[in-house]
Amino acid sequence: MHPYSIRRSATLVLLAAVVGCAAPADAPTAPAPSATPARSASAALPLVGATMRFGRPDMNAFAQMSPSAMPHTQAGHAVDRVFPGTVVIARGQTVAFESFPVHQIAVYAPGTRPADIRVDAEHLADAETPWGTFPDVLIDDPANRLALSPISFERMTWTPDAATFDRPGRYLVICTLVFHFVPTNMYGWVEVR
Numbered sequence: 001m002h003p004y005s006i007r008r009s010a011t012l013v014l015l016a017a018v019v020g021c022a023a024p025a026d027a028p029t030a031p032a033p034s035a036t037p038a039r040s041a042s043a044a045l046p047l048v049g050a051t052m053r054f055g056r057p058d059m060n061a062f063a064q065m066s067p068s069a070m071p072h073t074q075a076g077h078a079v080d081r082v083f084p085g086t087v088v089i090a091r092g093q094t095v096a097f098e099s100f101p102v103h104q105i106a107v108y109a110p111g112t113r114p115a116d117i118r119v120d121a122e123h124l125a126d127a128e129t130p131w132g133t134f135p136d137v138l139i140d141d142p143a144n145r146l147a148l149s150p151i152s153f154e155r156m157t158w159t160p161d162a163a164t165f166d167r168p169g170r171y172l173v174i175c176t177l178v179f180h181f182v183p184t185n186m187y188g189w190v191e192v193r
């Protein structure tokens with residue numbers, strides 16, 4: 001055998017012996033040393049990890065809304081978008097959704113695609129508004145839905161419980177107004193890492 005191989009083998013045996021002796025002594029005194037830094041790190045993070053905007057503050061204002069304006073709103077416009085299209089947060093954080101008139105926000109579990117959202121007659125609900133009842137304008141698909149905001153008839157910030165985003169993944173976030181979701185693709189993504 002080559003002399004180098006002999007020396008290396010001897011070193012490995014010695015290391016094994018040291019580790020073998022040290023492990024039992026360490027076990028009782030440091031039961032969960034790795035858990036403590038992890039908790040500290042997440043506690044140091046701000047609760048709100050990102051802001052996502054539904055619509056634009058300078059457009060679609062409540063003052064401009066009226067019963068006669070509703071059909072106009074139903075046409076859907078370029079302003080009925082989500083900014084930015086994707087936000088990234090850490091586990092334990094949530095998102096501040098700024099919503100301008102008129103939107104309703106729903107969060108769906110990772111794995112849900114826009115095409116999975118059902119918009120047939122059985123999954124549309126009436127909206128009660130300051131201007132009266134508008135039939136079948138809200139998407140009401142409870143499958144894999146984790147959170148649902150109120151309708152924003154005026155500027156509103158909605159912050160769902162951080163437990164909503166309790167596992168890593170890509171969460172679909174939609175506006176439930178069917179004339180925003182369908183013709184203008186009013187949805188975005190919350191990526192939890």
Ligand SMILES: [Cu+2]
Pocket residue numbers: 054080102103104175176177180181186
């Ligand atoms: Cu909308």
